[in-house]
Amino acid sequence: MSFVAYDRPVRTAFIGLGRIYDLNVRGYLDNPEADVVALVDPSPDRRAQRQQDWPEAATFASVAELAASGLEVDAVESLLPAPLHADGVVDMLDRGWHVNCQKPMCNDLAGARKMLKAAEANNRVLRVMENYLFYQPLHQLKAVVESGEIGEVVGYHMKMVGVGNGGWDVPWSSFEWQMKQMQVGRGILVFDDGWHKLSTAIWLFGPIKEVRAWIGVTSFGEGIDLDAPTVISWEHENGVRGSWDITLAPDMYLRSDYYTNDERWEITGTKGFARVNRCTGRGIQQPSLEIYADGEMRGYHALDDDWASSFRESGRHWLRWLQTGDGPLLWGGDEAVNVLRFALAAYASSEKGGIGIDPREVT
């Protein structure tokens, strides 16, 4: 793709103005690199609510209406419900817009191929944003591990507990499309939120060669089947093994400004360990990153560990990228396909009783 960087603010449309808009918008507020020109959502309430942030932006009930208006748009922030990503993003690329798409990329490889093809055919950039790669405690974790401070990496572990009480309000309409996703085997824990954990694994230790999974189910009523308890383990091409356990604690309260998800990453080295204690929610109330080595525990007390900041940094990175074309997209379309393959390998393994599956061979 031949990309010509912008030498002026990027004229941007937000497509989908729901819950996650509140965080995605942070990359755009007070950012001279963007000019938010349009807001699109079928809900008049959402349009009116978000117009307060961008009084000069035009509002539309659909992408087709925006396109028909003749308003010039360079790029879109695609915040659609996940089941609409594949077709919705192809439509946006076909209209000649660069797309910064929320995760998960889409449900299957056929959809991903369509998206990549549309980007190529229209000579447009497709990014599948991954805000976790911009979360400062995880950045510092990677830096500490790469510095050799905890010795050679011998393995690592991620933990995620879906907690029932606390956090911000999530509208019922957001759960409705999540329930549709559950019904087609793309659960909220492994696939939707889990997408981030799979991403961080690839980001930390590179390509994956084998995945073994045991995906469970807990039902909370008709059509509300959450994909836990679950255990997924894998081996990277570099030989490092990782594992991730997902559990549910429906009666637990977790203080959180966002979703009530208790998360941890712990990397063990030959000399010590490094652990990120929390991310989305305010789980363990210790420094967000702790390092144990040589008999001493060291805590990072001054990292920006507000999860929302990872969205701000991811959005700024995208806009800066469009102005320079420099550096990795985090993630580009092909890299997002590797995350999708990782998830699909976990599903294939679980269906076959936990046997090892090579994500590069998933079809």
Ligand SMILES: NC(=O)c1ccc[n+]([C@@H]2O[C@H](COP(=O)([O-])OP(=O)(O)OC[C@H]3O[C@@H](n4cnc5c(N)ncnc54)[C@H](O)[C@@H]3O)[C@@H](O)[C@H]2O)c1
């Ligand atoms: N990065 C993260 O940590 C994170 C967190 C939450 C959600 N997400 C992702 O963000 C995306 C949106 O999630 P959400 O929680 O904001 O969902 P949501 O249901 O709250 O919002 C979706 C919005 O899209 C609108 N919409 C529906 N169809 C549309 C169409 N055809 N054109 C334009 N707008 C349309 C809806 O009216 C709604 O306002 C999903 O892909 C989700 O997985 C990412």
